[in-house]
Amino acid sequence: MSTYIFESKKIESIVDFIDSETFFIFDIDHTLIETAQVIGSTHWEKHFIRRQMDQGLSYEDASKRSFALWKQIQKSTEVRTIENGIFRLVSFLKTHNIPTLGLTSRDHDLMDLTFDQLKKVNLENVFNLDHPPHALEAELECHFSRGAVFCGDNPKDIALKALFKKNDIAPKKIIFIDDQKDHLYELEEMAYHAEIEYIGMQYTASNHERFNSDIAVIQEKHLPNILSDDEALKLMQN
Numbered sequence: 001m002s003t004y005i006f007e008s009k010k011i012e013s014i015v016d017f018i019d020s021e022t023f024f025i026f027d028i029d030h031t032l033i034e035t036a037q038v039i040g041s042t043h044w045e046k047h048f049i050r051r052q053m054d055q056g057l058s059y060e061d062a063s064k065r066s067f068a069l070w071k072q073i074q075k076s077t078e079v080r081t082i083e084n085g086i087f088r089l090v091s092f093l094k095t096h097n098i099p100t101l102g103l104t105s106r107d108h109d110l111m112d113l114t115f116d117q118l119k120k121v122n123l124e125n126v127f128n129l130d131h132p133p134h135a136l137e138a139e140l141e142c143h144f145s146r147g148a149v150f151c152g153d154n155p156k157d158i159a160l161k162a163l164f165k166k167n168d169i170a171p172k173k174i175i176f177i178d179d180q181k182d183h184l185y186e187l188e189e190m191a192y193h194a195e196i197e198y199i200g201m202q203y204t205a206s207n208h209e210r211f212n213s214d215i216a217v218i219q220e221k222h223l224p225n226i227l228s229d230d231e232a233l234k235l236m237q238n
């Protein structure tokens, strides 16, 4: 069965691959939405973990610390979409009645907050897979709610497999957009073994080139207030 992964900075690059047999899956962070500033982003999270480890923390402890901070920031941060093209893609999917699912590493306790954030940018109805909320069988906590799977710390392929099994979903073709390559590989392997055609797109519009560690450090110092990147830059220049 064929699998194909490619990279694009344009979300609409995926449109040509969509057909009537497609089951469409969206990651959320840095695919549909991102924080309006450096702090709270995935790039910031990774950088924060590295800095904590440089100071002697284990990876586990550094990750825990970064996750706690990330969670705190999500509660008050503004979010934005990455490209306007997302709205054209969503309306294309709707017009063609393509089933859509969200697949996020966020924990289920962030479900309400996640949909509040999506609502702020008018993307709260992107996922149309219609099943009542339910827990999924996985090693760690995992839930389906409002069209999205909240994987928590489970690998995305395990969570997706659990969703398919529980709801008798057997797509012929999966398209998945995520900014993180490892998640694209996880689903590729799953699709390959399940003999499902698979197209994965690494969406790189929200990329590391925009990450500025000096801004991140200033914003950390001002928590719980969240400074914009411009405000942090101004402070740097004074």
Ligand SMILES: [Mg+2]
Pocket: 027, 028, 029, 030, 031, 042, 178, 179, 180
């Ligand atoms: Mg992401």
